[in-house]
Amino acid sequence: MGFGMAYATYLSNKGYLNKPGLAVLDIGSQCLLAATQDAINEFLKKHAHPQDPQKLAAEAERIAYFSTPRPGERTAYLSELLDLTDIRYTSYDVCPALKTEIFDLNRETVPSHYREHFDVVLNFGTTEHIINQFNCFRVVHDALAVGGIAMHQLPSTGYVNHGYFCYHLTLFNDLAQSNDYEIVDRWYTPSGTSNLAESGIDVRNAETPAQTSNKSSDNKFEQIPSFLINVVMRKRSSRPFSLPLELATAHAAISGQVAQAIENVSVEASGAIDNTGQTVAPGKSIPSGGLAGISGRQLAHELSRRVIRRVFPNQVPRLAPESQLLQPLEQNASPVETPAPAKQPSDNKFRLFEDAQVINDDSLNAEHHYLLGKSAQDSGNFDQAFGRYRKALALIHQYGPAKNQMQVMSSVYLTEAGKTLELGDTAQGKRLLVRALELDPGNRNALSHLEQVIATENKRDLTKHCYIFHDPQRAETIHREAVRRCLEYVSIAGVVGDVLEFGVLAGWSARIFCETMRDLMNPADIHLFDSFDGLPEYTSAVDINSYEIGGRDIWSNKMRFTDDFVTELGSTIDVHVRDRLSGVISGERIHTHRGFYSETLKQPLNVKTAIVHIDCDLYQSTVEVLWALHSNNVFQDGCVLMFDDWNCNKASPNYGERKAFQEFLEKQDRYTSSLFFTYGFNGASFFLHDRTA
Numbered sequence: 001m002g003f004g005m006a007y008a009t010y011l012s013n014k015g016y017l018n019k020p021g022l023a024v025l026d027i028g029s030q031c032l033l034a035a036t037q038d039a040i041n042e043f044l045k046k047h048a049h050p051q052d053p054q055k056l057a058a059e060a061e062r063i064a065y066f067s068t069p070r071p072g073e074r075t076a077y078l079s080e081l082l083d084l085t086d087i088r089y090t091s092y093d094v095c096p097a098l099k100t101e102i103f104d105l106n107r108e109t110v111p112s113h114y115r116e117h118f119d120v121v122l123n124f125g126t127t128e129h130i131i132n133q134f135n136c137f138r139v140v141h142d143a144l145a146v147g148g149i150a151m152h153q154l155p156s157t158g159y160v161n162h163g164y165f166c167y168h169l170t171l172f173n174d175l176a177q178s179n180d181y182e183i184v185d186r187w188y189t190p191s192g193t194s195n196l197a198e199s200g201i202d203v204r205n206a207e208t209p210a211q212t213s214n215k216s217s218d219n220k221f222e223q224i225p226s227f228l229i230n231v232v233m234r235k236r237s238s239r240p241f242s243l244p245l246e247l248a249t250a251h252a253a254i255s256g257q258v259a260q261a262i263e264n265v266s267v268e269a270s271g272a273i274d275n276t277g278q279t280v281a282p283g284k285s286i287p288s289g290g291l292a293g294i295s296g297r298q299l300a301h302e303l304s305r306r307v308i309r310r311v312f313p314n315q316v317p318r319l320a321p322e323s324q325l326l327q328p329l330e331q332n333a334s335p336v337e338t339p340a341p342a343k344q345p346s347d348n349k350f351r352l353f354e355d356a357q358v359i360n361d362d363s364l365n366a367e368h369h370y371l372l373g374k375s376a377q378d379s380g381n382f383d384q385a386f387g388r389y390r391k392a393l394a395l396i397h398q399y400g401p402a403k404n405q406m407q408v409m410s411s412v413y414l415t416e417a418g419k420t421l422e423l424g425d426t427a428q429g430k431r432l433l434v435r436a437l438e439l440d441p442g443n444r445n446a447l448s449h450l451e452q453v454i455a456t457e458n459k460r461d462l463t464k465h466c467y468i469f470h471d472p473q474r475a476e477t478i479h480r481e482a483v484r485r486c487l488e489y490v491s492i493a494g495v496v497g498d499v500l501e502f503g504v505l506a507g508w509s510a511r512i513f514c515e516t517m518r519d520l521m522n523p524a525d526i527h528l529f530d531s532f533d534g535l536p537e538y539t540s541a542v543d544i545n546s547y548e549i550g551g552r553d554i555w556s557n558k559m560r561f562t563d564d565f566v567t568e569l570g571s572t573i574d575v576h577v578r579d580r581l582s583g584v585i586s587g588e589r590i591h592t593h594r595g596f597y598s599e600t601l602k603q604p605l606n607v608k609t610a611i612v613h614i615d616c617d618l619y620q621s622t623v624e625v626l627w628a629l630h631s632n633n634v635f636q637d638g639c640v641l642m643f644d645d646w647n648c649n650k651a652s653p654n655y656g657e658r659k660a661f662q663e664f665l666e667k668q669d670r671y672t673s674s675l676f677f678t679y680g681f682n683g684a685s686f687f688l689h690d691r692t693a
Ligand SMILES: C[S@@+](CC[C@H](N)C(=O)[O-])C[C@H]1O[C@@H](n2cnc3c(N)ncnc32)[C@H](O)[C@@H]1O
Pocket: 466, 467, 468, 502, 503, 504, 505, 506, 507, 508, 509, 510, 529, 530, 531, 532, 533, 534, 535, 536, 559, 595, 596, 597, 598, 615, 616, 617, 618, 621
């Protein structure tokens, strides 16, 4: 229908176009209409990037002239106006135009690099021409960034010979409700009349439906006003697109069977009946399922069939060109517990894993690494590209250029995962999905597929179990926040180094670290130190006489899992932990160090640390850890020490982690410390300051 200049002015005056480097997605390439030179100049005064004023004025004049459609002349595009500004413009259309990507709104989904990418999405008279309304509004939702604005201008009445649909406010109200949009503005715009008779439309009297005559009907019905509906909505949260259900005039509550078929259905009007006949409260979701009663291998088979069939086959992802998928796939060591795959993926091979470590070259900055990564990516070496991008990200948190390319690569890994799973290679498919998420934690397709693959495996997972705290849910909230604060600090402050955990037990806190590292795009490795066989013998008088041991003996079983338990588990605890956490970040980033610290810390440790998580309860163990890290030069200026058992032993400075750390600070003169924050009832985190830095 075209985009009137008045709407560019409206969006600008409302402040929706103010963000530097703002990205606009135009659903349908719009012509710019009714743009006077004055209006263009006003707009450019606010948004034009610096350029020759004479050239700018000439462009404004040209665009103004061509914003009036004339036979035989091409009308100006909105993209031509925005080209003069810092606003980045992209359009989706099935017909080529300036700045337009060919995209079929009936069939295609937003590629991961464009997910939640756009600050403004415009739908000016496009979706009424598309049969697949569900996909149209899903595309708008998926493309829009949280906090971004979607503006729709669509036919609401009249328009009898235009497109397939007219829209009501109800649709936008319900879309807003089920997807947490804020409706920030809405109005109607009169836009002429539709003359039914002239349009050849037969209007009949309701009492005489067989009489084919416009003349017999009341004249006043020959003209109906045409109105456009305008709705401006802000996306407030990141969640998968949810279908509204319009049930206001339904004769009864919706059947649970129907509701179940629609994922995340929001039941707003009448309430729904679930499979058990219970009414589901309005606004609540009905989980999809239908698998009750299927068990064991059958269930696994069914789930895997659903993963493959539902998710991958008909997806039309917008991928990097085939030329980026060039390198042959090397055979990788499969995770310890996973049997060798039945078949190998045959075509579309590229190097994925063997060369993905962060490349340590301190003379290069983030931009250098990015450029090297881009060139590796362009030549098809995704491993090396990932290594370089990780390094760029380590130097500058979420470094934009690298992050953008990683999103592009993420969709390639996702597609490759689909093909691999189809060939029955679940282990490799899972690794590809994990990598897709490391590349783009916002890739919700990858996340949901990964979750389904893991559910299909149906394996026990001790890392999801909190063995320590009496209220696991509260402990999880507290520890997630504490871990996130520390990871955010080191990531943003540029404390580049690995995460070291002393005291892993069955991997509960290690999982929190891995998930948060992935979600924040912190590219560090994680080192997990534990005997994986419980506490050592108590050798220090400090421990033997402490409140926890001498007084109460609270670890009487020394935190050992019984032999029967381990036998039933089918692998040692360290193998189990690494295998399960490899479903969060790539296994290559997880290093387990099995054994008592008195042994494992004899090995040279050639890493720098950003965060050390000390959760090993004992004075003696903490002493061993602190001094070994010091003598191996693992600490660095600004790194964080998290002590999980800081308040054990009645918070006495005479025992446990408190005493060990106090002595450490007194007996060496390189590092001092200051409190970062305390967490929960027991934890405290500190910065280390290097006097020599
Ligand atoms: C409280 S648990 C760790 C809990 C874990 N962080 C969690 O959140 O589930 C303490 C762990 O420290 C380990 N540990 C303590 N001292 C050790 C030492 N000297 N050598 C090896 N492991 C030790 C024990 O084996 C035990 O698994």
